[in-house]
Amino acid sequence: MESSNLVRVFAVASGRVQGVGFRYFVQSSALKHSVTGWVKNMNDGAVEMELQGTETNVHRLLAVIEKGNMFCRVDRLELKTLEIHLKENEFKIAH
Numbered sequence: 001m002e003s004s005n006l007v008r009v010f011a012v013a014s015g016r017v018q019g020v021g022f023r024y025f026v027q028s029s030a031l032k033h034s035v036t037g038w039v040k041n042m043n044d045g046a047v048e049m050e051l052q053g054t055e056t057n058v059h060r061l062l063a064v065i066e067k068g069n070m071f072c073r074v075d076r077l078e079l080k081t082l083e084i085h086l087k088e089n090e091f092k093i094a095h
Contacts, residue, residue: 008052008082015075017047022072023093030091033061040094052088
C-alpha cells in the first residue's frame with residue numbers, strides 16, 4: 001500500500017466505553033475495515049487509540065466507533081493526526 005494513501009489518527013473516546021467490551025468492538029471493527037493500530041483503556045475512564053489505514057477506511061471506522069453499539073456509547077471523540085508507522089501490520093488491544 002502506498003504510504004501517501006495512508007492516514008494515522010490518535011483518538012480519545014469518552015462516554016460508556018469501559019467495562020462494556022468497547023476495546024474488542026474497536027478491534028473487530030478495525031479488522032473489518034483493514035485498519036491497523038491499537039486501543040487502550042485510560043485511568044480516567046476514557047479509551048485512547050491510534051488508527052491507521054486508507055483515509056476512507058479510517059473515516060468509516062471512526063463513524064462506526066462514534067455510532068457505538070447496544071453496549072457502548074461514545075459521547076465525545078477527540079482526534080489528532082499523527083505520523084504514519086509504515087511497518088505496522090496489526091491491530092492490538094494494549095494493556
